[in-house]
Amino acid sequence: MFRPLFVFIGTRYTRAKRRNHFVSFISLTSMIGLALGVVVMIVVLSVMNGFDYEMRTRVLGMVPHATIQGRQPIDDWQALAAKVKQNPEVLAVAPFTQMQGLLTHGGKVNKVLINAVDPAEEDKVSIVSGFLKQGKLADLEAGSFNMIIGDKAATKLGVVVGDKLTFVAPEVTVTPAGMFPRIKRFNVVGIFHVGAGELDGFVAMANLHDLALLQRWKPNQVQGLRLKFNDLFQAPRTAWNIAQSLAADGHEYYSLDWTRTHGNLYQAIRMEKSIIGLLLLLIVAVAAFNIISTLVMVVTDKQGDIAILRTLGATPGQIMAIFMVQGTVIGVIGTLVGAALGILAALNVSAAIALLERMIGHKFLNSDVYFIDYLPSQLMASDVLLVCAAALVLSFFATLYPAWRAARVQPAEALRYE
Known part of the structure; x- marks a missing residue:
């Protein structure tokens, strides 16, 4: 199957070679960090949705509208x-x-x-x-x-x-x-x-x-x-x-x-969801921008390859596209793995916490303090799509600077000591 040159080389750079195992390890950790950020964000947003849903159905189902x-x-x-x-x-x-x-x-x-x-x-x-x-x-x-x-x-x-x-x-x-x-x-x-x-x-x-x-x-x-x-x-x-x-x-x-009897509690839940979502987005951003350090190391490691490609006729735009593809592959894989694990965790977090409470004999949510005595979770497709889109966009922007640096590599300088 035909693939453009920059796609072929960019995907090859994400796989380990005999002399760059460390760079591939850094790529793997970037994927894992991004995946964990996506998992945490999906699970926490699902829990906040669960509190919102339980508030509307249970508490507001008992008290009058x-x-x-x-x-x-x-x-x-x-x-x-x-x-x-x-x-x-x-x-x-x-x-x-x-x-x-x-x-x-x-x-x-x-x-x-x-x-x-x-x-x-x-x-x-x-x-x-x-x-x-x-x-x-x-x-x-x-x-x-x-x-x-x-x-x-x-x-x-x-x-x-x-x-x-x-x-x-x-x-x-x-x-x-x-x-x-x-x-x-x-x-x-x-x-x-x-x-x-x-x-x-x-x-x-x-x-x-x-x-x-x-x-x-x-x-x-x-x-x-x-x-x-x-x-x-x-x-x-x-x-x-x-x-x-x-x-x-x-x-x-x-x-x-x-709203005059329980409105403060409901508004607090909605506000907490927004604030926690923003804070968790920063975690995803940190994980996404780890891609920058990964690609900077790859560019340094691949300067000889970049010089050879330039001498063979590759344009600076093609060189830049190669490393943008590599960073995007890392972001896509990390996001998809995180989304899959996040969905699985969000669907089972309530049962997992209940099992843990029975095992240790301690209630994490006391109904004397909170308005419910268990951890609810409601997975929403819109939240999953929003988290994945944010992770992909941040991952893409993280590729721009290292790719730009790669495009500026001068073949003569890179090959002087080869």
């Missing part, structure tokens, strides 16, 4: 929900009531945020059913004062399904005998595990009717509506517009979206 609440309890939430559903961006609506307090059992205390829900409507706006280890939402029957709690809270309180918990509300009842806290006994009928310490440790679920009685409201009154949107990133604007349209009917409503 947005809520619509009134200054007073809402009496006819079905009618209000019908108006909200008229907005084309709204996928589903469900009622809710929240109440903070303390859970106690056997002398142990844990703070809690009770989310009172309608079991028949909750699955439309939440993914909690997919994370129930025991029990089901249908067990939250009206009037039963049943409760579903997170597994971390259950462990801390030492309860299992079937036990009873005491809920202490942050309000007191004034009687002639003095002030007494508002207390109610709940039955544990379910346990969920989302993997987010904030949810598993401090969130519980009950029935709307039960919490309305505890709040001393009418049984059909709720605090507000939970909204699920087609695009959660449009939640702030859409929720505000909905609240404004409802206020036009003479009622006073306000909206609260996920």
Whole structure:
């Protein structure tokens, strides 16, 4: 098969010869360094994508995209929900009531945020059913004062399904005998595990009717509506517009979206991905520019060959192309090997870290500190292509200076002492 002269010679120079094993070793280390840089960048970006994905699906699947609440309890939430559903961006609506307090059992205390829900409507706006280890939402029957709690809270309180918990509300009842806290006994009928310490440790679920009685409201009154949107990133604007349209009917409503409750965490993840990606790109750049030192050594080693080629009629452009081909071959091989290993590592990093945690008996991600308790990974083709393109471009630019130096070699000077 016909190959241009500069391609033939450039590829030959990447293979070891009897008298330049050291130069070939330097070429090999340049390939390995570039490959490792590409591997690390693909794996880390995939892990950051995993955190981003888990944040959007798990945490933001449990908390509402947005809520619509009134200054007073809402009496006819079905009618209000019908108006909200008229907005084309709204996928589903469900009622809710929240109440903070303390859970106690056997002398142990844990703070809690009770989310009172309608079991028949909750699955439309939440993914909690997919994370129930025991029990089901249908067990939250009206009037039963049943409760579903997170597994971390259950462990801390030492309860299992079937036990009873005491809920202490942050309000007191004034009687002639003095002030007494508002207390109610709940039955544990379910346990969920989302993997987010904030949810598993401090969130519980009950029935709307039960919490309305505890709040001393009418049984059909709720605090507000939970909204699920087609695009959660449009939640702030859409929720505000909905609240404004409802206020036009003479009622006073306000909206609260996920960016105000968990937005800082999400933005931190996105910013960390950008910053870490930039820092890792510098690692790839260092590995790519090792090609410069490799090619400079090759040019020094091959000055006699360059002089002979020049005397045989090779132009400076052809000499320059020879060494650009050699550097590009190093870059392409290193990038392709790194991409293959990076893809393999990104697809298996979660399982590998989980296995390592089991072997050493230590959790690298504590859900008390991080919002999930395992290392996620999501490989994206766009990231792989971007990393490979960056490595190839940097490798190509790294060939220009050594190739230019080779083109300037003077045959007479190079052959004087041969």
